Amino acid sequence: MSQTSEPILVARGVTRTFGGVTAVNNVDLVVNAGELVGIMGPNGAGKSTLFSLVAGARKPSSGELRVCGKDFTKIGLGDAARHGVGLAHQIPKPFRKLTVRQNVDIASYVLPRSRRKAAVNYALEVSGLTNRQDKLAGDLGLLELKRLEIARVLALEPKLVLLDEVAAGLNASDLDELIDLVRKVHATGKTVILVEHVQEVIHKLAERVVVLEWGTKLMEGTPEEVSNDPRVVEIYLGSPQNESALQREKNSSGETRLKVEGLSAGYGPVKVLDDVSFEVGKGEILTVLGANGAGKTTLAKALEGMVKTRSGVVSFNGDVITDLPTFARQRSGLALVPEGRRLFGELTVRENLRLGLKSERGFKATHKDQSPLDTVYELFPKLTELNDRQAGQLSGGEQQMVAVGRALAGEPDVIIFDELSLGLAPIVVDRLLEAVVKIANSGISVVLIEQNIHKAMAVADKILVLKRGEVVFSGKPKDFSEEELQRAYLGAD
Helix, strand or coil: CCCCCCCCEEEEEEEEEECCEEEEEEEEEEECCCCEEEEECCCCCCHHHHHHHHCCCCCCCEEEEEECCEECCCCCCCCCHHHCEEEECCCCCCCCCCEHHHHHHHHHHHCCHHHHHHHHHHHHHHHCCHHHCCCEHHHCCHHHHHHHHHHHHHCCCCCEEEEECCCCCCCHHHHHHHHHHHHHHHHCCCEEEEECCCHHHHHHHCCEEEEEECCEEEEEECHHHHHHCHHHHHHHHCCCCCCHHHCCCCCCCCCEEEEEEEEEEEECCEEEEEEEEEEEECCCEEEEECCCCCCHHHHHHHHCCCCCEEEEEEEECCEECCCCCHHHHHHHCEEEECCCCCCCCCCEHHHHHHCCCCCHHHHCCCCHHHHHHHHHHHHCCHHHHCCCCEHHHCCHHHHHHHHHHHHHHCCCCEEEEECCCCCCCHHHHHHHHHHHHHHHHCCCEEEEECCCHHHHHHHCCEEEEEECCEEEEEECHHHCCHHHHHHHHHCCC
16 A cells, blocks of 8 residues: 655644543544554543544644644644545534535635636545435435545545445445445545444454544554454453452332333434333333444433433333433432533532522422431432532542432432443442442342443343444343343454
8 A cells, every 4th residue: 555755643742631631642643645544442441532533523632643744733623624634524404405415515715716617526436426416415314424524525636535334324235335434545545533332333344543642642453453352352341250249139129210111212313212112110220232323312312301201111110201301200209311421610519519409499408308418328328428528529430429419319219320431440339339239129120331342231130232323232131142242342343
């Protein structure tokens, strides 16, 4: 493969911080012209932040970053396209009332006028949209929208094509077509870097894969080397040892608290969940597993009414709640501990907890009205000493305790935990999972979405495994083998 004297991308010691949080830490990366490189890693690994630096949307806090021969630590916002970098986004957002050709034509405006028409024709041809160029973008299906997103990038005449989870939401046949399109783009001589959660795309396309963990580069190699590396397996699945302390006596209650039948949901044209069904009994823990992009967070939001259900039925304590708004579901006893905690940083711990109380009675100072908070303080004694501290001044583990406590303050029958351990130290994760077990033992049902796989399976009564929005396993943890688990997260099938 042809190579220029200078690589397309050179990153040396690249670091990006946000306040006190280091999202990308001292990353070194070289990508030569004509390569097709994949970037992968679990949630919070720093993939999106690194991509935003390469795309010119953000600047590094420190380090050297040269892209297409330019110093990207000094370029202005929006200059990346003029320097030869094109970014295709996960969710296409074209001008819906313009035609396909008009959308691609707008992208070509970064070029001299004399080159625009040829660039647009080329982009439409490579992306397979020449016969659809007069169709309104708003009338396109999802695969056609993905093609249009890539065509808009090609109209920039880029040297480097960045693909940000472009496979999201596609069914198997559409995915094959998208893979063929990316191969075609690469075969024209473009350098391609892709961030992708669909492992099939990584395995079929990438010549080399870079794995990130907590903002640092863990390793790089072929897709096969990466998938079989014990370090990569551990960051995705966790360690299978030393989980006995989290195991509990399994609940056998026959009372169904939450029932989901044929649930489908998504965002715009992207279908993220397809025909998902399960039940959770009183005091049961259902652990939801699946690789990044499998639809776990969308499931949490759909259950809570934050994402509209396209089809299917959600029942809670025997009542159908499919069309209920979020606040009504919460009042009825279906609570969510969201990914990222979502606390009010300038309010105190006590004030954040009181916001979760079921009624205004909780704002009055009688002992009886404070009993839900007594339950919280009994579960997390440390919060008693932190009562008057602002939530924004707490550590990540302490903030997660407040988030769990706020959900408990509403006296729920079911709590959905979305990425409980994200960004937390292992010892803190163990303490939080011990709290989840106590919550379930008190009779509250739990839906646990968790990236620390083995720990989450250790506390589960049953598991639900999602792959690209579909259920691939539902049953007891002991019936799902380690090999099947690794395939679900890292396999190409």
